[in-house]
Amino acid sequence: MKAKILVVLAALAGALFIFGCDADTLVLASEFRLDCGFDRECSPVTEGDSCACLVCPNAAVHQDDLEAFHKARQDRSCSKDIACPAIGCGDEFRGVCSPENLCTLRTATFWHEGDYDRSCTQDDDCQAVFFGEVCDPCLCPNAAISKSALSSYEANRGDAVCRNDAACRCALIETRCDNGMCTTHN
Numbered sequence: 001m002k003a004k005i006l007v008v009l010a011a012l013a014g015a016l017f018i019f020g021c022d023a024d025t026l027v028l029a030s031e032f033r034l035d036c037g038f039d040r041e042c043s044p045v046t047e048g049d050s051c052a053c054l055v056c057p058n059a060a061v062h063q064d065d066l067e068a069f070h071k072a073r074q075d076r077s078c079s080k081d082i083a084c085p086a087i088g089c090g091d092e093f094r095g096v097c098s099p100e101n102l103c104t105l106r107t108a109t110f111w112h113e114g115d116y117d118r119s120c121t122q123d124d125d126c127q128a129v130f131f132g133e134v135c136d137p138c139l140c141p142n143a144a145i146s147k148s149a150l151s152s153y154e155a156n157r158g159d160a161v162c163r164n165d166a167a168c169r170c171a172l173i174e175t176r177c178d179n180g181m182c183t184t185h186n
Helices: 002-018 063-075 147-155
Strands: 042-045 059-062 093-097 103-107 126-129 143-146 174-178 181-185
Touching: 042 063, 042 103, 059 063, 059 093, 126 147, 126 174, 126 181, 143 147
Parallel strands: none
Antiparallel strands: 042 059, 042 093, 059 103, 093 103, 126 143, 143 181, 174 181
């Protein structure tokens, strides 16, 4: 077992050497401001070796240090040019403020309209709800579901801990039952 671990460690060390990794090109989120009070203060970043093909966020820093973080990654130059493949990260990650008041990264969680019953027989059967990222600062209603699906909708918020201080003015939306489906009208 120890021999296998040593072989793996040696292979990793060799890979780091081949790709030009050294302490001078390493940029870590922990080198920057992490304290926070609200989610909006945290921005996703990609920490690690500036010379590696790291493209998707894997950490978060306070928004006030975001520019300094990107400058540090840019300033820590590589000993050789490395061609990295184009990889799309999508809208998968969120910088959030943890219960310990530190910026961290979490995978985005979305509510989808198609996951809930929208059937109805009359307008009173419908409830206005929000669909989108669970920790969106406002959560303004933007769709309608059947009131019978409301308890499932509320339960699906899950364990998401959101720390938002946004004072949002949500537009009033009207729900209707159109052809047996709950819809919204502004």
